[in-house]
Amino acid sequence: MASATSIVPSAGPVAGSRSFLSRLRQGDEIARIITFLFAASVVLVTLLLVFDLWEGSALPRHKFGFIFFRTSVWDPIFDQFGALPFIYGTLVTATVSLLIAVPLGIGAAIFLAELAPARVSDTLEFFIDLLAAVPSVIYGLLGVFIVVPLMRQYVQPVLKHSLGFLPLFQGPAYGVGFLTAGIVLAIMVIPYIISVSREVLLSVPRDQREAALSLGATRWESTWKVVVPFARGGILGSIFLALARALGETMAVTMVIGNTPAISVSLFASGYSIAAVIANELTEATSNLHYQSLIELGLVLFLLTFMLNGLARLLIVATSQRGAGMGNA
Amino acid sequence: MNPRLRWRKFVSGFMLTMTGVCALVSVSVLFLILGYLVYHGGTSISWNFFTKLPAPVGETGGGMANAIVGSGKLLLLAALIGVPIGFFGAIYLAEFSGGTTAFVIRYAADLLNGVPSIVIGIFAYSVAVLPFKHFSALSGGFALGLMMIPITLRSTEEFLRSVPNAFREAAMALGASKWKTIATVIVPAAYRGILTAILLAFARVAGETAPLLFTAFGNRFWSHGWNQATAALPEMIYRYAISPYDDWHRQAWAAGLVLLALILVINIVARAILSRGIAVPRS
Numbered sequence: 144m145a146s147a148t149s150i151v152p153s154a155g156p157v158a159g160s161r162s163f164l165s166r167l168r169q170g171d172e173i174a175r176i177i178t179f180l181f182a183a184s185v186v187l188v189t190l191l192l193v194f195d196l197w198e199g200s201a202l203p204r205h206k207f208g209f210i211f212f213r214t215s216v217w218d219p220i221f222d223q224f225g226a227l228p229f230i231y232g233t234l235v236t237a238t239v240s241l242l243i244a245v246p247l248g249i250g251a252a253i254f255l256a257e258l259a260p261a262r263v264s265d266t267l268e269f270f271i272d273l274l275a276a277v278p279s280v281i282y283g284l285l286g287v288f289i290v291v292p293l294m295r296q297y298v299q300p301v302l303k304h305s306l307g308f309l310p311l312f313q314g315p316a317y318g319v320g321f322l323t324a325g326i327v328l329a330i331m332v333i334p335y336i337i338s339v340s341r342e343v344l345l346s347v348p349r350d351q352r353e354a355a356l357s358l359g360a361t362r363w364e365s366t367w368k369v370v371v372p373f374a375r376g377g378i379l380g381s382i383f384l385a386l387a388r389a390l391g392e393t394m395a396v397t398m399v400i401g402n403t404p405a406i407s408v409s410l411f412a413s414g415y416s417i418a419a420v421i422a423n424e425l426t427e428a429t430s431n432l433h434y435q436s437l438i439e440l441g442l443v444l445f446l447l448t449f450m451l452n453g454l455a456r457l458l459i460v461a462t463s464q465r466g467a468g469m470g471n472a
Numbered sequence: 473m474n475p476r477l478r479w480r481k482f483v484s485g486f487m488l489t490m491t492g493v494c495a496l497v498s499v500s501v502l503f504l505i506l507g508y509l510v511y512h513g514g515t516s517i518s519w520n521f522f523t524k525l526p527a528p529v530g531e532t533g534g535g536m537a538n539a540i541v542g543s544g545k546l547l548l549l550a551a552l553i554g555v556p557i558g559f560f561g562a563i564y565l566a567e568f569s570g571g572t573t574a575f576v577i578r579y580a581a582d583l584l585n586g587v588p589s590i591v592i593g594i595f596a597y598s599v600a601v602l603p604f605k606h607f608s609a610l611s612g613g614f615a616l617g618l619m620m621i622p623i624t625l626r627s628t629e630e631f632l633r634s635v636p637n638a639f640r641e642a643a644m645a646l647g648a649s650k651w652k653t654i655a656t657v658i659v660p661a662a663y664r665g666i667l668t669a670i671l672l673a674f675a676r677v678a679g680e681t682a683p684l685l686f687t688a689f690g691n692r693f694w695s696h697g698w699n700q701a702t703a704a705l706p707e708m709i710y711r712y713a714i715s716p717y718d719d720w721h722r723q724a725w726a727a728g729l730v731l732l733a734l735i736l737v738i739n740i741v742a743r744a745i746l747s748r749g750i751a752v753p754r755s
Binding site: 169170171173174175177178179181182183184185186188189190191192195196199246247248249250251253254255257258259267269270271272273274276277278279280281282283284285287288289330333334337361362363364366367387390391392393394398418421422425426437438441444445448449452456 | 480481483484485487488490491492493494495497498499501502505508509512556557559560561563564565567568569576577580581582583584586587588589590591592593594595597598599618621622625649650651652654672675676678679680681682685686689706709710713714721724725728731732735736739740743
């Protein structure tokens with residue numbers, strides 16, 4: 144649009160020239176500036192958030208340094224704060240959740256992308272999207288009243304009998320704890336893995352499948368040895384997204400992890416997570432150092448999810464573009 | 473058929489069946505959730521739930537009228553922050569900017585989108601609660617609004633972008649200025665998508681609990697005005713579910729049912745609006 148002149152006489156600029164003034168008179172420059180202010184506020188808020196977390200955690204960063212991440216005493220009375228139990232709990236529950244969610248999610252995504260007819264696939268995807276919309280406090284509610292009793296009465300005793308020789312499955316079965324939190328988290332992140340992986344699998348060019356089938360591969364072999372490796376990056380991206388979500392999840396974990404700042408090998412033991420301790424203690428922090436230590440935990444959470452989300456996006460975009468590029472070739 | 477081929481076919485059939493089982497298990501979770509909520513919530517819900525204040529500890533009955541109104545207030549505030557910034561920001565991204573500026577804004581929005589809700593809560597607590605020394609509906613709305621911004625922004629931008637360029641060129645060729653083109657051609661063409669984006673953002677923050685614990689905080693009575701702590705449905709579900717009282721547990725189930733029904737209905741309506749759209753090719 145080199146020279147779009149207005150037909151409105153009063154606002155008509157000199158033909159051909161689109162100077163700043165003429166654009167201003169037509170309202171374009173005003174619209175541009177107004178929308179820019181709105182868009183810029185997003186950047187401003189984000190910067191402010193990062194700055195706030197950084198400034199707000201200055202005290203423990205200077206006082207404890209890296210020791211903060213290595214000690215496990217969390218004692219508001221003596222102003223001693225070590226984050227290890229929370230980091231441990233967060234990592235353990237996220238690991239458990241991925242161990243369950245990754246095979247299930249990828250399996251389901253393969254079914255939706257490779258096997259199911261388009262209509263069935265779209266319908267199921269609709270349900271998966273709804274599942275992703277269920278708020279975390281609802282998962283927490285079901286966790287407290289359905290999953291915890293189930294774990295206490297059936298799952299944990301069975302695990303103890305069959306795999307009790309492993310230190311992972313020892314100790315009393317309370318119902319709450321790392322394992323329960325991990326299972327609830329798994330249920331929450333599965334929809335994310337499914338939708339993103341399905342999308343990535345669908346972007347794999349058709350000729351990849353056809354080539355494999357024409358060489359005599361079975362349907363499964365073409366899927367597992369050709370299509371899935373082709374989409375590997377994007378699937379990995381979906382796992383990172385799920386991991387970021389699992390690390391930052393608050394309500395459901397707070398309600399079922401037991402909220403005990405302790406490190407135990409057993410998955411039956413109750414623990415604590417970063418998000419849970421922030422949720423429980425932020426408004427009740429007894430000292431400035433306590434408050435700022437919680438903010439530092441928030442900063443850790445922020446940096447972790449920031450890196451995972453960035454990595455995930457890169458992988459997903461790279462994989463989809465690879466598919467699109469080969470499809471056109 | 474040689475044994476090797478038979479084995480390969482068996483593996484193929486078996487593994488493909490397993491993927492179907494995975495899909496079935498994943499989807500059935502939704503129906504399990506719905507089933508439990510309808511079963512437990514349906515028996516606890518009553519007219520009182522919508523009209524009465526929470527009963528004092530020890531008394532049975534009571535409702536969550538204040539939490540329902542509180543959620544409404546918080547969502548209204550969130551929309552006042554999230555929708556304009558998201559909508560106008562998206563117009564800037566899709567129609568005015570290019571190159572580096574757009575990249576920075578998109579990057580910031582994606583960053584904000586990935587921030588765990590609890591961290592948004594910390595931020596809202598430190599900028600909107602601590603300076604005023606009390607919890608308020610305003611601070612809760614601020615936190616939820618922050619979460620709405622990136623969702624609205626990025627999906628509105630997608631829908632604006634999917635309006636064919638011919639529309640823009642046609643309007644320009646008729647002599648319309650750029651903002652007129654946007655206001656009279658592009659936004660109307662994409663309005664179903666934009667409405668969907670806003671509704672989905674709404675549904676997403678309607679169930680957020682973590683940031684509200686530090687901002688709106690909760691209240692067992694009516695909250696007057698905008699400057700007092702207020703109850704909200706998700707926050708009440710949390711507090712009631714971890715309480716030791718059976719009656720509160722029943723109320724938590726009822727609140728869960730109401731909240732989930734609201735969110736699912738918004739989601740379904742949003743998708744229905746989108747799928748009826750003809751002017752905009754689906755992205």
